[in-house]
Amino acid sequence: MSRHELHRMHRIGWLRAAVLGANDGIVSTASLIIGVAAAHSTRFDILLAGMAGLVAGGMSMAAGEYVSVSSQADIEKADLALEKASLNDDIEFEEKELADIYRHRGLEPELAHEVAKQLMEHDALAAHARDELGITDTGRARPLQAAMSSASMFTLGASLPLLVAWWAPLDTMIVSISSASLLFLAVLGMLAARVGGASMKKGAVRVLFWGALAMLLSAAVGKLFGVVV
Ligand SMILES: [Zn+2]
Numbered sequence: 001m002s003r004h005e006l007h008r009m010h011r012i013g014w015l016r017a018a019v020l021g022a023n024d025g026i027v028s029t030a031s032l033i034i035g036v037a038a039a040h041s042t043r044f045d046i047l048l049a050g051m052a053g054l055v056a057g058g059m060s061m062a063a064g065e066y067v068s069v070s071s072q073a074d075i076e077k078a079d080l081a082l083e084k085a086s087l088n089d090d091i092e093f094e095e096k097e098l099a100d101i102y103r104h105r106g107l108e109p110e111l112a113h114e115v116a117k118q119l120m121e122h123d124a125l126a127a128h129a130r131d132e133l134g135i136t137d138t139g140r141a142r143p144l145q146a147a148m149s150s151a152s153m154f155t156l157g158a159s160l161p162l163l164v165a166w167w168a169p170l171d172t173m174i175v176s177i178s179s180a181s182l183l184f185l186a187v188l189g190m191l192a193a194r195v196g197g198a199s200m201k202k203g204a205v206r207v208l209f210w211g212a213l214a215m216l217l218s219a220a221v222g223k224l225f226g227v228v229v
Helices: 009-038 044-088 092-106 109-133 145-166 170-196 200-228
Strands: none
Touching: 009 044, 009 145, 009 170, 009 200, 044 092, 044 109, 044 145, 092 109, 145 170, 170 200
16 A cells, blocks of 8 residues: 555545534533533433533534535635636636746746646646635535534534433532543544544543533533522
8 A cells, every 4th residue: 555545634624524513512512511510400400401502502513614614615616707707818828827836836837838738728727726726626615514514413422411411310410421521522532533544642632631621611610600699
């Protein structure tokens, strides 16, 4: 196997979205539940808060991802339209422009010109999209798909601490939720690191740090409110 096959950049897009969604679901729901539990609430209150957090978070993930990927798609579309018009208007200028790009990347002027010419004969718009705008077909944005996958990964993540809140004894709720959630986070971080080809320990430590911080803060806020109110 050549080293080339070990590259993993093409997996980064969906992996980033999936891990972010699940991570968000675990951290925000666990923190929410811990915050409410720290204020000495009933199991019903705790579960209600967790459910509300799951729905709100899932929807917010979907909306956020949809809007962000849509605007990315709009920008790409507008850029491509502009490029197309410009190719129609002045093909010579565009050929020189592409040749200049290859020259800056290190090709000799004549070779750069020849490469630009041949690539444009093959597919002028694709060549300009890729090498001038950085838009490749595989990277083309899909808003609805992104929204659905983020929301479902969030829901999946959120349901983990929620399930623990359902089963765990009320008096040790905070300990059960935080330890279970940290375990989920560590597994998720290691999984993501493995798929991404990075160090599993580093991946776990990274998510554990932020997860623990979030839960600690919300436990503190919940304790404070529980005492004050
Ligand atoms: Zn161009």
